[in-house]
Amino acid sequence: MDFDILLACIGIFLGELYGNFVWWGSLVTQIFLQNIIGFDIKNAIALDNAAVLWSEIWLLCMLLRKQKIEKWMWYVVVVSSLWALFWANLLNIVPSEIMKIIFTLAVVWLVIKNLFFSSRKPKQTGFVVSNRNLVLLCIASFFIATYNSFLSIWDFIIGLLVLTSVFHFKYHRALFLLSFGFVFARAVGTLEYFRLGLIDMNFYTPMFITALFAWVIAGYFVEKIHSDILNKALTYLSILLAAYLVIQLFI
16 A cells, blocks of 8 residues: 555656646556556546645646736636536546547547637737626536546646637636636535545545645746747647547547
């Protein structure tokens, strides 16, 4: 058991450290939890989602130095938290295989839209606050929260891709909104995971400390990378994500 805890800590440390720059850290963590240690997929997802809460609080604190919270963002927070509570309960009921098919199709469509049907305007104006866009943003939060609850892997890429390609957020603004919403949604989800008995405390405590340590090391550099570079990296990563999900359907 002690060696498994060490492996879990190594997995989440590498995942969170790597995820600060490439945004697919949960893939590394899940490989350790599911493939090396042998956790059931539902317990692995719950443990991963809960353990990164404190590291995301740290990321939000870092981003708050340059970003401001606007009133309309609380709509996203409330909706995301409600969906996190809802899907945490359904994690034990709905077969993960069904959700994988649904989200694979959705992600492939989103990547195709981003590559071939994106706006041809020479310069993005950023997200426009309106009643219509706020409603659509709350609907998008349902999609992101559902993906996170059932698959976990690359949820930040999904969120960034939705916000930048569909709602035309600038990269760092999208990152801030996701971090702001995820902190509250993950807190609600974490409490529900504990209530449902999906989390082993022997693993949880050392893992969240390790995740926080990884973010302290790497999170400082997130704001120092130019948005254009990150947007280009996000495009390539979205293609890899779509390919990964398609391949997983046939394995």
